[in-house]
Amino acid sequence: MSKLFRAVIMGPPGSGKGTISERIAHSFGLKHLSSGDFVRENISAKTEAGVLAMTYIKKGLLVPDHVMTRLLLPRLVEMTKYSWLLDGFPRTLAQAKALNSACDLDIAINLNIPLETLKERLRHRWIHPASGRVYNMCFNPPRVQGIDDITGEPLIQQEDDRPEALVARLRHYKDVAKPVIDFYKAKGILYTYSDTETDQIWPNICTLLSTRIPTIQSDARCASTP
Ligand SMILES: Nc1ncnc2c1ncn2[C@@H]1O[C@H](COP(=O)(O)OP(=O)(O)OP(=O)(O)O)[C@@H](O)[C@H]1O
Numbered sequence: 623m624s625k626l627f628r629a630v631i632m633g634p635p636g637s638g639k640g641t642i643s644e645r646i647a648h649s650f651g652l653k654h655l656s657s658g659d660f661v662r663e664n665i666s667a668k669t670e671a672g673v674l675a676m677t678y679i680k681k682g683l684l685v686p687d688h689v690m691t692r693l694l695l696p697r698l699v700e701m702t703k704y705s706w707l708l709d710g711f712p713r714t715l716a717q718a719k720a721l722n723s724a725c726d727l728d729i730a731i732n733l734n735i736p737l738e739t740l741k742e743r744l745r746h747r748w749i750h751p752a753s754g755r756v757y758n759m760c761f762n763p764p765r766v767q768g769i770d771d772i773t774g775e776p777l778i779q780q781e782d783d784r785p786e787a788l789v790a791r792l793r794h795y796k797d798v799a800k801p802v803i804d805f806y807k808a809k810g811i812l813y814t815y816s817d818t819e820t821d822q823i824w825p826n827i828c829t830l831l832s833t834r835i836p837t838i839q840s841d842a843r844c845a846s847t848p
């Protein structure tokens with residue numbers, strides 16, 4: 623069996639983690655593990671960690687590290703046979719250290735996107751709350767305005783995507799993410815990408831992954847839109 627591949631993707635809200643993760647999962651056959659999805663699953667299933675997590679999310683806060691690791695690390699144990707890309711975790715140095723004790727990462731992708739771009743994107747972000755599917759009214763609009771393509775249910779805009787909430791969220795992200803970025807830099811596995819468009823970043827990430835996931839050959843999948 624070929625060696626398993628493990629990666630994390632980091633970046634501020636709106637940096638395109640979800641969008642790029644979907645492309646990576648689609649092109650390279652990795653499992654896309656989203657911490658937000660895990661949290662929402664635990665909330666729906668009313669697990670102990672889910673009920674606890676909900677009390678923080680309702681206040682617009684990050685879930686504390688010990689709750690988040692309790693919720694997430696067992697899911698990684700279920701994934702020992704698979705290659706995966708983890709999106710949304712770690713968000714803090716404590717989470718990065720917990721993850722480091724649980725498994726060896728091959729790479730950490732860091733998206734560094736200008737503030738104005740983030741604001742503009744999130745202003746146009748609409749989501750289908752039940753599935754977490756993400757749309758953008760300019761970049762990838764739904765087929766019918768305001769309606770989820772798959773279920774036909776209405777889309778919503780998240781409170782904390784509004785410009786007023788965003789600046790504080792981004793400031794908080796920078797403070798918390800800096801030690802995580804330094805941690806992966808010191809390990810020599812950090813790859814930072816800076817641009818205003820996912821379509822510009824994507825070919826570079828795709829080329830990197832093609833060299834690191836040897837079972838899969840690079841080809842047209844590294845074009846700007848897969
Ligand atoms: N690693 C984590 N640490 C703490 N809380 C987390 C973590 N991952 C998810 N959460 C909680 O779950 C919520 C939903 O996460 P999700 O990543 O889907 O959305 P988000 O924070 O709005 O992300 P983004 O705007 O970057 O796409 C977060 O707002 C946060 O409260």
Ligand SMILES: O=c1ccn([C@@H]2O[C@H](COP(=O)(O)OP(=O)(O)O)[C@@H](O)[C@H]2O)c(=O)[nH]1
Pocket residue numbers: 633634635636637638639640641642743744746747748756757758759760761762818819820821
């Ligand atoms: O080049 C891009 C990449 C993403 N988006 C949109 O920007 C928003 C944020 O992207 P995503 O949810 O993937 O980012 P995340 O918060 O997961 O980092 C979404 O509405 C995407 O459709 C965009 O307009 N242009």
